[in-house]
Amino acid sequence: MLSTASDSIDPMIDGSGGHVCNATDDSIGNLVTVRNARLATFASFFLGGYTVAMWASNVPLIQGRNQVSDGQYAIVALYIGIGATVGCIAAGRVVDRWGPKWTLRLSAALYAVSLLPVGFATGAASLGVAALAMGVLRGATDTSVNAHGVAVERRLGRSTMLAFHAAWPAGGLVGGLVSAQFMRMAPDNPVLCLTVNGIGVAFAVIVLSRWYLPEAPEGHGGRTIDDRACVGGQAAALSPARSASTLLAVALGCTGLCAMLGEASSDWTGKYLHEQLATTTAVAALAFAFFSAGQLVGRLGGDALTRRWGATAVTATSGLLAALGLAFTLALPHAYTALLGLFVFGLGLAPIVPLVLATAGRIDPARSGTNIGIVNMLGYGGLLVGPVLIGTVVVHAGLTLALMIPALLALVVAVIGPPVMRKARLGASHSLVATVPESVRR
Structure with missing residues (x-):
């Protein structure tokens, strides 16, 4: 049954009240689960920014290693952007089918691992292919981490997305500082930095994914449990x-x-x-x-x-x-x-x-x-x-x-x-x- 509630999710949208379902123990899950998922989402945004910084900080070394001119690098950057746009849409469909938990775990881990072929590239052609793949995985990670953030926000019943997004530049800052330390150890070669950090971030993502929001049981379209209808069939009927x-x-x-x-x-x-x-x-x-x-x-x-x-x-x-x-x-x-x-x-x-x-x-x-x-x-x-x-x-x-x-x-x-x-x-x-x-x- 629908009811008007002062603590609904709608105040996040325009500050006014709205319609929500009456929560049950089954629909909200364990409170600890929600809080852990919030922390895991913060960490995932942080790691996303950290991974971007690993690439951005090593661009000069990658250019030198592959003898890529500024003009060629512009094309490589374009490949990343094109790949990201494709990854955004593809991941969105996967999230709707399987839910953000598994999509985020897979895309974020592979995004981190994609730093390795970028580091080991030996020319403009191989770098372009690696950059395209990295772009696809970056876009997929971006969509899935935001989808998970929205799911956590919905479960909490309050706005948290801006704080999640603040963790991204924080990760970029730390990633840049860590990358600078690796450059002191290997000033002419990005392989060590990208390999160690790529594997490390992938491992961290896999560990963090234990605390992502659980998915709905089979038959609920892969959504998290907070997206299920409180009364069978009502969500489909009311969905725009x-x-x-x-x-x-x-x-x-x-x-x-x-x-x-x-x-x-x-x-x-x-x-x-x-x-x-x-x-x-x-x-x-x-x-x-x-x-x-x-x-x-x-x-x-x-x-x-x-x-x-x-x-x-x-x-x-x-x-x-x-x-x-x-x-x-x-x-x-x-x-x-x-x-x-x-x-x-x-x-x-x-x-x-x-x-x-x-x-x-x-x-x-x-x-x-x-x-x-x-x-x-x-x-x-x-x-x-x-x-x-x-x-x-x-x-x-x-x-x-x-x-x-x-x-x-x-x-x-x-x-x-x-x-x-x-x-x-x-x-x-x-x-x-x-x-x-x-x-x-x-």
């Missing part, structure tokens, strides 16, 4: 139509695309400080650091704001804040005000993509993986298109005008984000969601 669910996911993906294009533009901010504001290279190097610091703060504090005001209000405010931050950077030609503006820019962008992914996963629990995969695919498209778009405008119109594009896109998020979130909430309100007692939400 597939076409409507897909359209909502695409609309959310376009919102995320605008935010990801903004994040991709952060690579140009150091160049802006150095060339347009005539700063030293040391000061210019702080541009990305300030942007990243803003993102970290935004994600660490964003869940509390989402629980208080709802994802709709947070998304609108975040878009405006990001636009104002970048406008502040461009309007005041001073290094310190520019750095402050970049911090605000990162702070504003930080909540958007995690909230979009979480909302996509709640439209229809039966198609959570597919919808998250669609959003991820469009997001990776933003990362691919962003540098090309900004670079083209830089060549023809200058860097200042080029950086106005992400500011305008942030305003687009502030405008289109709220109605899309509301529409997604209406779709999600037709899906049955099991909750847990208040004690587990503390």
